[in-house]
Amino acid sequence: MSSPTDFTLAGARDALRAKEVSAVELTEAFIGAVEAARPLNAFVTETPDRARAMAKESDARIAKGEARPLEGLPLAIKDLFCTKGVRTTAGSNILSNFVPPYESTVSQNLWDAGAVMLGKTNMDEFAMGSSNETSAFGPVFNPWRSRTSNAKLVPGGSSGGSAAAVAAQACLAATGTDTGGSIRQPAAVAGIVGLKPTYGRCSRYGIVAFASSLDQAGPMTRNVRDAALLLRAMASVDPKDSTSVDVPVPDYEADLERGVKGLRIGIPKEYRIDGAPPEIDALWAEGVAWMKAQGAEIIDVSLPHTKYALPTYYIVAPAEASSNLARYDGVRFGHRAKGAHDIADLYEKSRAEGFGREVQRRILIGTYVLSSGYYDAYYIRAQKLRSLIADDFTQAYKKCDVLLTPATPGPAFAVGAKTADPVSMYLNDVFTVTVNLAGLPAISVPAGATADGLPLGLQVIGKAFDEATVLRAARAIEVAANFTARPQPWWRAA
């Protein structure tokens, strides 16, 4: 071990318990790594003092033999999770001074498990985006660069800061949220693991809302075992979130190495899309071969309504967003513009100054599809399609246990490459949005690289509340892929 920042989450846990390293040593190493990673712009707020205080307490607990499951482990938290007394911006100017008086349930669960908070990670504004370029705090840069160019690449989005921080080893692991792909897509293009749990597995309480029927928190980690460990601590039923579900949270680590022998793996034919780079299909085929070689049964399935998923998502998500974001009026919540001459002017000026262009676009779309006369034509039809998309999965799961698909239609792209064309940006989520519409769990696991050395992921989609099987299949991919490449730390020299 050359530096404590090389530990995985599970590795650091074991080393702390064996007293090979202290929580304070580990935390100091990560505080240094967070500072060294500043050129990536992965953090909106660093909390080194809080981290040191938490680490001290962890060392005291470890000394007394009272270590909790994540005792002394330094994590980064997406800036969408409210953290009591620590500014929470959602990547937006409208919340640039918001210091929550309460803690989100997921982050509280992590602190209750002994984890250490390094800071809050950058993200697309209100989690709307696939590249982290809509953040009011500037873009995040992917630690990975192509072998053939020094162009700065996006880390994916919206949990781009979390993905970059994990990939740059500036934290042991991070939290993300996923409404249409925001955990899995950045994980795939940053060469890390990202898991979106079943809707209801993690409480949404204290997470700034984007689209409430789709939003779900999940772990972003260096490997599958770490995702298992972190998910267990994040998940809980919560009286403060009526959509959280009371299904026991198993020890996901226990089953991880069971392999895929006998597992029925569905391959949905609709996920073969025109125009995707040949590397994506090739990687998918390789994944199928790995699973077969390990004794899984490969089954062709059909999810016939897949082609409607993106249009459905881009009606449902903006509709819910336009409603959720109505609260930022400059009176009760959010930035208040100066010099307004009446209340309507105050609302208009505050929202125009506070929201960026993509968020404004979503509010406009959402308001339009919910407006009288258009509601039936757009919103109701989208809801019907959503049911059909969910039913596709129900039918497929009569024949198989999990599905295997690509995670993204391509690798990380250059900063600025897609900002002028929202639809090309939206297409990044073509393989992920279906899963949110159906409320299912899915993981992206690093599985290979492009010819230029950029990471690519495969996605495993599971049945509701069957994250254990998803993790087990992902672990089998991880073993077969043996993806051990690391980004060159160019940002340290910057």
Ligand code: GLN
């Ligand atoms: N990229 C998608 C969007 O912009 C998904 C974002 C997310 O999952 N939060 O809406």
